[in-house]
Amino acid sequence: MEHELIRARFEAFLKTKSLKLTSQREAIFERAFxxxxxxxxxxxxRWMCDGDDSRxxxxxxxxxxxxxxxxxxxxxIGSLDTGRGELLYEHLLGHEHHDHLVCIECGKIxxxxxxxxxxxxxxxxxxxxxxxxxxxxxxxxHCKDCIKVVKQRKAAGETSRA
Amino acid sequence: MEHELIRARFEAFLKTKSLKLTSQREAIFERAFxxxxxxxxxxxxRWMCDGDDSRxxxxxxxxxxxxxxxxxxxxxIGSLDTGRGELLYEHLLGHEHHDHLVCIECGKIxxxxxxxxxxxxxxxxxxxxxxxxxxxxxxxxHCKDCIKVVKQRKAAGETSRA
DNA sequence: GTATATGCAAACTGTTTGCAGGTGA
DNA sequence: TCACCTGCAAACAGTTTGCATATAC
Numbered sequence: 001m002e003h004e005l006i007r008a009r010f011e012a013f014l015k016t017k018s019l020k021l022t023s024q025r026e027a028i029f030e031r032a033f034x035x036x037x038x039x040x041x042x043x044x045x046r047w048m049c050d051g052d053d054s055r056x057x058x059x060x061x062x063x064x065x066x067x068x069x070x071x072x073x074x075x076x077i078g079s080l081d082t083g084r085g086e087l088l089y090e091h092l093l094g095h096e097h098h099d100h101l102v103c104i105e106c107g108k109i110x111x112x113x114x115x116x117x118x119x120x121x122x123x124x125x126x127x128x129x130x131x132x133x134x135x136x137x138x139x140x141x142h143c144k145d146c147i148k149v150v151k152q153r154k155a156a157g158e159t160s161r162a
Numbered sequence: 163m164e165h166e167l168i169r170a171r172f173e174a175f176l177k178t179k180s181l182k183l184t185s186q187r188e189a190i191f192e193r194a195f196x197x198x199x200x201x202x203x204x205x206x207x208r209w210m211c212d213g214d215d216s217r218x219x220x221x222x223x224x225x226x227x228x229x230x231x232x233x234x235x236x237x238x239i240g241s242l243d244t245g246r247g248e249l250l251y252e253h254l255l256g257h258e259h260h261d262h263l264v265c266i267e268c269g270k271i272x273x274x275x276x277x278x279x280x281x282x283x284x285x286x287x288x289x290x291x292x293x294x295x296x297x298x299x300x301x302x303x304h305c306k307d308c309i310k311v312v313k314q315r316k317a318a319g320e321t322s323r324a
Numbered sequence: 325g326t327a328t329a330t331g332c333a334a335a336c337t338g339t340t341t342g343c344a345g346g347t348g349a
Numbered sequence: 350t351c352a353c354c355t356g357c358a359a360a361c362a363g364t365t366t367g368c369a370t371a372t373a374c
Contacts, residue, residue, distance in 0.1 A: 020328060020373050042363075060331045065364060081243055083298070085338075085363065101292050112286050120279050121301055128272050129306035130263050136245065137299045139283055144291035182348050182353060204338075222356045227339060247338065247363075 006033060006076075006093045013074050027057040028067045032077060038088040038109055041065050080136060099137040105146035168195060168238075168255045175236050189219040190229040194239060200250040200271055203227050242298060261299040267308035 010029055014021050031048055032039070039047075045064045048057065068089060071077045079087045080100060088109075099117075101110040117137070125132035142150050172191055176183050193210055194201070201209075207226045210219065230251060233239045241249045242262060250271075261279075263272040279299070287294035304312050
């Protein structure tokens with residue numbers, strides 16, 4: 001989806017909700033859609049404070065959290081939890097639904113979509129009398145690059161716990 | 163699996179790790195395996211303080227967290243995040259691997275197992291060069307009982323945000 | 325003009341940690 | 350005995366909130 005179009009939708013959304021188009025909301029929105037990575041609220045805040053954004057507009061932490069919540073409610077961005085007490089965001093518009101592969105070694109995140117899994121989930125929900133609203137599927141393991149590292153470490157003799 | 167057997171495994175585990183069988187660890191272990199519900203560290207702590215446990219042994223919050231971590235590392239219990247900054251535990255022994263259906267209305271948690279989904283996950287990981295270590299799949303929606311409630315609410319006129 | 329936003333700092337939640345004293349093997 | 354544990358309270362991270370001030374419409 002074109003950036004212009006997404007931007008227009010954002011403005012329309014604010015209008016219909018009688019929310020104001022403030023410079024902060026604009027900056028946060030732009031920054032969130034400028035990246036194709038996943039990011040935490042904290043990361044986004046840092047990006048904006050560090051002037052990594054050309055506009056150099058700084059925004060308070062509170063506003064970042066508030067605005068991300070807003071964007072999520074509106075469906076512009078989605079969140080997935082890292083499994084360790086943090087929320088990762090990603091923009092959704094212009095992006096098909098997908099699930100994630102997370103490398104537990106280096107943190108890399110890959111995306112995938114598998115329609116067969118999606119269909120089976122629907123079926124499972126149905127069988128249990130559930131009306132499926134959303135799902136979160138996270139596959140965790142070692143990515144291509146880390147598999148060797150992990151193997152080497154094992155070969156070098158275990159010193160790990162558990 | 164028999165309780166006695168699980169208990170024996172727990173003691174064996176402690177022994178092999180040179181960990182001590184303290185009254186606190188014993189009490190936490192027993193309490194965790196006495197329930198078939200999912201629970202948070204906080205909940206378990208409350209259960210124990212409230213003397214809901216016949217032994218009335220109280221244990222500090224810190225020890226509850228430490229012991230649950232221990233039990234998780236050892237594979238006695240598993241954790242799933244609620245999606246909102248809390249960890250839910252469940253005991254694993256005598257319990258096949260399964261995934262969860264969560265009602266976003268009443269919080270009810272159902273379990274399911276679908277081998278086809280499991281296989282497809284392996285396939286996806288393989289296709290991406292990942293070595294799969296674990297996964298977390300959470301289906302969220304409205305359970306049988308809540309579907310009506312939600313419908314009624316909708317019929318009664320939307321007052322919700324977003 | 326006024327409802328809505330913002331920034332700040334303080335509050336909150338779930339969890340972890342340092343340390344002095346206690347306890348199981 | 351002595352390494353390992355515990356309880357406490359303080360520290361932490363991520364996030365939310367109350368309130369006075371600022372701003373979009």
